[in-house]
Amino acid sequence: MPVTSTAPSDRHAGPQVSVRKLVKRYRTRRGDVLALNQVSIDIAQSERVVLLGPSGCGKTTLLRCVAGLEQPDEGEIEINGVTVFSASRGIFIPPEARDVSMMFQSYALWPHMTVAENVGYPLENRPGANRKADGPKVDAALAMVKCEHLRNRYPAQLSGGQQQRIALARAVIANEGLVLFDEPLSNVDAKVREQLRIELVTLQRKLGFAWLYVTHDQTEATAVADRIAVFESGQIAQLGTPNDIYNDPASRYVAEFMGSSNTLAGVLDGHDDGLAVVRSDIGLLKLRSHARAQVGDRVTVMFRPEQLEIRAGLPAAGAVNSFPAKLEASMFLGTCSEHAVEVGPHRLVARSLVTDRFDPNETVSISIQPEHARMFVEAEPR
Amino acid sequence: MTGATRRLNLIPMAAAGKPPRRWVRWGPFEIASVLLLLITAAMIFYPLATIFWRAFFVDGTHSLAEMLATVSQPHILAVFGNTFVVAGASSLLALLIGSAFAWLIERTDARTGLASELLPLVPLLVPQISGVIGWVILLSPQAGMANAVIRWAAGWFGIEFQTGPINLFSYTGLISVMTLYLVPYVYLTVSAALQNLNPSLEEASRTCGASPWRTLRRVTLPAIWPAIVNAGIIVLIFAISLFSVPIVIGTSAGIDVLSVTIYRLLYNHPPQTDLAVVLSLAMMIIVQVALLAQLLITRSSRHAVIGGKGTAPSRIPLGRWRWAARSAVGAYLLATAVIPLVALLIVSLQPFWTTHINWGLLDLANYRYVLYENEMTSQALLNSIGLGIVGATVGMIAAAVLVLFARSASPRTQMAVDGTTAFPATLPHTVVAVSMVLAFTGGWLNLYGTMLILLLANLVLVVPQAVRSAQSAMAQVGAELIEAAHMARSKSFKTFRRVVLPLMLPGLMAGWVILFVHISGELTASALLSGTNNPVVGLVLLDLWENGSFPQLSAIALIMTLLDAAVVMTVLYLVRRRLRSLG
Numbered sequence: 009m010p011v012t013s014t015a016p017s018d019r020h021a022g023p024q025v026s027v028r029k030l031v032k033r034y035r036t037r038r039g040d041v042l043a044l045n046q047v048s049i050d051i052a053q054s055e056r057v058v059l060l061g062p063s064g065c066g067k068t069t070l071l072r073c074v075a076g077l078e079q080p081d082e083g084e085i086e087i088n089g090v091t092v093f094s095a096s097r098g099i100f101i102p103p104e105a106r107d108v109s110m111m112f113q114s115y116a117l118w119p120h121m122t123v124a125e126n127v128g129y130p131l132e133n134r135p136g137a138n139r140k141a142d143g144p145k146v147d148a149a150l151a152m153v154k155c156e157h158l159r160n161r162y163p164a165q166l167s168g169g170q171q172q173r174i175a176l177a178r179a180v181i182a183n184e185g186l187v188l189f190d191e192p193l194s195n196v197d198a199k200v201r202e203q204l205r206i207e208l209v210t211l212q213r214k215l216g217f218a219w220l221y222v223t224h225d226q227t228e229a230t231a232v233a234d235r236i237a238v239f240e241s242g243q244i245a246q247l248g249t250p251n252d253i254y255n256d257p258a259s260r261y262v263a264e265f266m267g268s269s270n271t272l273a274g275v276l277d278g279h280d281d282g283l284a285v286v287r288s289d290i291g292l293l294k295l296r297s298h299a300r301a302q303v304g305d306r307v308t309v310m311f312r313p314e315q316l317e318i319r320a321g322l323p324a325a326g327a328v329n330s331f332p333a334k335l336e337a338s339m340f341l342g343t344c345s346e347h348a349v350e351v352g353p354h355r356l357v358a359r360s361l362v363t364d365r366f367d368p369n370e371t372v373s374i375s376i377q378p379e380h381a382r383m384f385v386e387a388e389p390r
Numbered sequence: 391m392t393g394a395t396r397r398l399n400l401i402p403m404a405a406a407g408k409p410p411r412r413w414v415r416w417g418p419f420e421i422a423s424v425l426l427l428l429i430t431a432a433m434i435f436y437p438l439a440t441i442f443w444r445a446f447f448v449d450g451t452h453s454l455a456e457m458l459a460t461v462s463q464p465h466i467l468a469v470f471g472n473t474f475v476v477a478g479a480s481s482l483l484a485l486l487i488g489s490a491f492a493w494l495i496e497r498t499d500a501r502t503g504l505a506s507e508l509l510p511l512v513p514l515l516v517p518q519i520s521g522v523i524g525w526v527i528l529l530s531p532q533a534g535m536a537n538a539v540i541r542w543a544a545g546w547f548g549i550e551f552q553t554g555p556i557n558l559f560s561y562t563g564l565i566s567v568m569t570l571y572l573v574p575y576v577y578l579t580v581s582a583a584l585q586n587l588n589p590s591l592e593e594a595s596r597t598c599g600a601s602p603w604r605t606l607r608r609v610t611l612p613a614i615w616p617a618i619v620n621a622g623i624i625v626l627i628f629a630i631s632l633f634s635v636p637i638v639i640g641t642s643a644g645i646d647v648l649s650v651t652i653y654r655l656l657y658n659h660p661p662q663t664d665l666a667v668v669l670s671l672a673m674m675i676i677v678q679v680a681l682l683a684q685l686l687i688t689r690s691s692r693h694a695v696i697g698g699k700g701t702a703p704s705r706i707p708l709g710r711w712r713w714a715a716r717s718a719v720g721a722y723l724l725a726t727a728v729i730p731l732v733a734l735l736i737v738s739l740q741p742f743w744t745t746h747i748n749w750g751l752l753d754l755a756n757y758r759y760v761l762y763e764n765e766m767t768s769q770a771l772l773n774s775i776g777l778g779i780v781g782a783t784v785g786m787i788a789a790a791v792l793v794l795f796a797r798s799a800s801p802r803t804q805m806a807v808d809g810t811t812a813f814p815a816t817l818p819h820t821v822v823a824v825s826m827v828l829a830f831t832g833g834w835l836n837l838y839g840t841m842l843i844l845l846l847a848n849l850v851l852v853v854p855q856a857v858r859s860a861q862s863a864m865a866q867v868g869a870e871l872i873e874a875a876h877m878a879r880s881k882s883f884k885t886f887r888r889v890v891l892p893l894m895l896p897g898l899m900a901g902w903v904i905l906f907v908h909i910s911g912e913l914t915a916s917a918l919l920s921g922t923n924n925p926v927v928g929l930v931l932l933d934l935w936e937n938g939s940f941p942q943l944s945a946i947a948l949i950m951t952l953l954d955a956a957v958v959m960t961v962l963y964l965v966r967r968r969l970r971s972l973g
Contacts, residue, residue: 077873103876116874120892129888133879178878188877 022089024185024218025051025074030083032069043069044080045242051218053185056209058221060229061239061265067222070239071188074220075110076103088185104133110188111179113195115171117163123150123174124159130182149181150174152211169200176208180215187212189221193228205231226266230254238262260384263310270316270356272309276301276383283378290331290352295381307383315380316358318347320366323373330375335366349374423795426788431810434850437825438817441674444667444828457668466651466669473647476561476636477629480568484629485622487569488576491719493606496584497592499705500715506581508723512574514904515955516727517911518634519931520947524730525567526638527737527940529558533744535733559643568635570726572628576621583617584610602706616687623684627677631818633914638935648673649820653917656827663828670824674817681816731951738944756945767946770925775953777841777926778910781848782902785909788849789856790898793864794890808857815854819914822850827918839921847915852905859904863897896965903961907954 032044043066051057059067072078074085076092079100085093087108092101109130117126124146131142150156153173163171172192179187192208193201209232212219223229229236230250237247238261246258257263260271274288284297286309293309301307323330333349333356347358349372358374366372445457460466491509494500508515528536531554540555557563591613595605611618633649640647646654648669655666708715737743739752760767789811796807814822826847831838837846867890875885916928927950934943 075873075877077876103873104879104881108877110874110877112870112874114868114870116868116870118871118874118889118893129875129880130878133881133884178874182879 023050024053024055024088025049025220026084026086027070027074028084028086030070030073030080030085032066032073032078032080042242044073046083047242047244049237049244049247051186051220053218054212054216056212056219056221056232056234058223058229058233058236059239060223060226060236062224065239066242067237067239068190071190071220071222074186075108075188076101076106107184108186108188109179109182109184110190111175111192113191115163115175115195117171117174117178119163122160122162123155123166126163126174127178127181130178134182145181149177152180152214153177153207168196169204172196172200172204173207176204176211180211180217183215184217186218186220189219191223192221194223194225201228208232230266238265257382260308260310263382263384267312268357269310269312272354273386274307274309274383276303276305276307278303284383286383290354293376293381294328294378295383296379301383301385306386308386309381309383311376311381313346313357313359314344315376316356317375317377318349318358318360318364318366319373319375320370321373322371323375327375329378329381330373333372333374335368335370335372337368338366347372419791420795423791426791427795427807427810430788430792430853433846434810434814434853437822437829437850440828441667441670441821441825444664445671457671460665460668461672466665469646469648469651469669470672472640472645473630476564476568476640476645476647477626477632479561480565480572481622481625481629483565483569484572484576484625485618487722488573488621488625489580489618491573491722492577492580492584493610494715494719496581497610497706498712498715499707500712500719501705502716502719505716505719505723508727509719510574510578510581511958512723512726513571514907514958515951516731517907517947517950517954518571518632519638519911519913519928520734520951521571521726521730522567522635522638523931523935523940523943523947524733525558526642527733527743527944528729529556529563530642531557531559534558535736559639561643561645564636564639564643564645567639568629568632570722571632571635572625573722573726575625575628579617579621579624580614583614587613619684619687623680627680627816627818630673630677630680631820631914633819633917637917637932649818649914652820652824653914656824656918666824667828670821674821677816677818731948734944734948734951737941738948740941743940756941757949760942760945760949764942766922766925767930767942770927770930771946771949773841773925774910774927774950777844777848778906781845781852781909782905784845785849785852785856785905786860786898786902789853789860789901790863790894793857793860794886797864811853811857813854814850819851819912820918822847823915823918826850826915838919839923841924843919844916844924844926847919848909848912851912851915852908855904855908856901859897859901860894863894863901866897867893896968899961900965903958906957911950911954 027047027049030044030047031042033040034043035041045066047066047070049057049070059070061067069078073080073093074087080093080095082095083093084091084095087106090101090107091097091099092106093099118129121129127149128139128142128146131137131145132139147156147159150159153176155170155173155177158166158170158174163174166174172195175192179189189208193204196204205228221229221232230253233250235248236250236253238245238253240261246253246262248256253262254266257266263269272288272290272293274286274293277285277287277292279285279297280294282297283294284301286293286295286307288309295309318333322332331351333351336348336350336355338348339346344359344361345364347360347364347366349356349358351374356374461470495506495509526534528534531537534556537554537556544555558567587610592605592609595609596602600608631649633653636645636647636650637653639645640650652666652669652673655662655669738756739754740748741755761771762768792807792811796804799807826843827838830836830843830846837843871889871893872885875889880888911927913928913931916926917932920926920929927946931943931946934940934946
């Protein structure tokens with residue numbers, strides 16, 4: 009028996025959000041498009057989950073389905089123990105009756121209401137609302153985002169960063185169990201974004217709501233997530249902690265989405281001392297073995313630029329995974345330097361401390377530790 | 391479980407753009423909206439159907455061949471010829487002048503804020519009929535004030551004119567005055583296209599070494615070509631339908647066009663209803679053909695270059711031509727909105743129209759007469775204002791309801807709403823008026839001589855404009871603003887009251903003004919539908935014109951102009967202030 013709304017106090021014991029086998033189709037002229045294909049995910053109470061992926065991968069659709077702004081075609085959604093959507097049982101609870109609030113990409117501040125009216129609006133709509141009693145709550149929410157002085161302004165009189173803070177205050181004022189964020193930081197410049205990121209996480213720790221956060225920026229995702237769900241065409245390609253996903257990606261898609269990487273094509277040649285040996289066109293590479301890879305499989309070897317070591321001079325004889333290379337160009341990036349090197353027919357990128365200096369066309373040696381390289385089995389060409 | 395199944399029906403109105411396909415709610419609002427849509431459709435299509443019915447079935451005398459025979463009588467053919475010449479020439483001229491003004495104001499340093507604000511407002515501020523009568527007072531061959539001044543000045547050089555030298559009652563005069571009042575419609579369409587055209591397209595052409603002139607020819611014009619075609623067809627239809635200018639100038643010059651001929655056929659005794667109906671049908675067909683041509687021309691071309699707004703365009707310096715360009719725009723504004731009104735003012739203060747102004751005799755007697763002493767004119771003013779207020783209010787509310795309904799409805803319903811409400815824009819006013827006469831006089835529903843028939847006709851005429859205004863008001867309300875309200879637990883009606891309505895209000899008010907001006911100054915339908923029981927300003931103006939009572943005519947024209955200007959300016963001021971606070 010679903011109830012109209014659940015106050016944040018009566019938390020049930022299970023996960024805050026539970027999504028089961030959700031399917032959402034869009035009908036287009038060229039047939040149906042599966043925006044969500046059997047997606048299941050649980051979000052624990054006070055957990056920060058980020059949905060990450062390129063545009064059109066279904067992450068925003070999932071967020072809007074949880075909000076109730078879209079109707080899925082199949083599956084179930086439970087929020088705080090209440091079924092808010094179930095295709096089989098014919099349940100659809102509209103957004104205003106769900107235990108969620110949301111921060112929009114465009115801020116969506118109502119231009120005809122003052123800051124205080126905007127922030128106080130969610131309180132007005134709760135049962136037994138009392139405008140007088142709400143005043144201090146609005147002030148407290150504005151104080152949390154350090155915008156008390158903007159109380160009587162209109163949104164058009166605020167800067168982008170201020171509007172963002174007001175939108176945040178409006179999203180958290182009702183202190184719901186779950187706050188949804190739809191690319192909330194994509195409209196502000198880099199500096200404000202970093203600052204707001206920290207404020208967001210601090211606020212979440214303080215208030216303890218669970219969050220579901222959509223972004224296409226992997227740096228932002230790793231910064232604000234307890235767990236990341238990487239989306240690939242309507243499905244979750246990998247779900248795990250930022251560290252897992254960055255350092256142990258489940259597929260080449262995830263690896264490439266999670267930051268820059270070097271790739272080399274090769275064939276799995278055999279095993280040596282617990283390490284896999286891959287024959288590539290720059291030589292033999294040793295790396296951690298992969299359960300699914302069979303000898304003779306075509307594989308892609310992947311490693312991150314910061315894990316590619318670069319040294320002046322030719323490699324020492326017999327060194328593992330060391331190759332001679334010619335330096336093409338170096339770029340100074342502030343916190344580090346990037347070096348593009350030519351190895352056989354390939355160009356690889358190494359990232360190193362700024363103190364390393366090389367000249368163009370200088371002969372260098374590059375090496376990669378076996379534990380830092382991954383391999384992915386290429387799909388058989390059919 | 392009951393709670394959940396009950397709530398099944400509560401579909402959020404938030405899913406704008408992607409309406410939910412299942413579980414559509416049929417509440418009181420939806421039912422009222424569908425009823426409203428049906429009533430609107432009936433008001434438009436039932437009278438039109440009577441035209442066809444009358445033309446083809448009644449009396450059984452009208453085969454297509456007979457109809458062609460009727461139409462091909464020499465004096466009727468002459469009317470068609472006149473209509474094409476006058477409408478074609480004036481719309482072509484208006485297209486040239488209006489496009490040139492749009493380019494000068496949007497892309498060169500000849501821009502002045504005042505001109506760009508005033509040009510599109512001319513049709514709202516100065517009713518065509520007032521402007522036309524003003525020009526008659528100035529340039530009629532014998533008694534025209536400007537002609538008198540020219541004759542006096544020429545006398546100094548030994549040149550004597552008996553009449554003229556400028557004769558307004560000629561093809562040139564008719565076409566020129568029509569052009570004056572068509573220019574703003576071209577300007578609006580073309581300048582909107584220029585505003586939407588990303589200036590970087592033109593800047594790219596400049597950096598490739600093209601001169602401003604070459605850029606205009608090779609980049610700007612091709613990119614906005616569809617808008618120019620649209621503008622051309624719009625003014626052509628407008629010119630074919632135009633009634634006010636031809637009835638005043640054309641009648642005196644002996645140049646009869648379709649709209650005036652249909653009016654006379656119905657109004658003179660004995661009325662020739664059958665011929666009027668056939669001509670209305672022909673007029674409708676001509677306009678539909680023009681629209682079809684527009685569709686074909688703009689569809690076959692690939693000009694979808696118009697992208698989002700980038701930076702403000704860098705303006706082309708015109709050098710010494712700048713003042714020439716500004717003078718041209720200024721002269722146009724003077725010619726449409728100032729000079730004729732001055733002429734009206736002078737005549738309205740005199741006891742009779744004469745070229746010799748006796749400054750001692752100027753007084754407000756004519757205003758006293760039309761406002762207090764003559765019951766017909768004072769009643770007409772009250773009726774027109776009342777009709778304007780009621781019509782604009784009913785029209786805007788209906789349009790807002792239909793637009794709100796269409797937003798959350800299925801695509802097929804949206805098409806029904808759009809198609810029905812846009813259709814009257816393709817009907818000449820004369821055709822709508824004739825259809826109303828046929829449908830609502832005699833028979834089971836006799837409304838002739840009532841205010842209701844005028845209200846119905848005016849509502850049909852303004853429906854397209856009302857819906858356009860409501861749609862642009864709706865565009866002010868982004869989907870996320872409504873979604874945010876739902877996420878803040880606001881129910882549908884509260885969301886409407888607190889978020890949707892306040893944001894739409896400035897746009898709805900602006901729409902109301904346009905409707906008020908159109909309805910209160912409407913001439914074509916009023917001439918055919920209003921009688922002595924329900925006089926409106928349009929009818930009274932025509933009567934005074936036919937009787938030659940120029941001072942009183944001028945007084946009423948000026949009163950209506952001032953009233954329109956006051957309403958437009960007041961509401962514009964309120965809307966601007968509100969929009970500014972919204973940012």
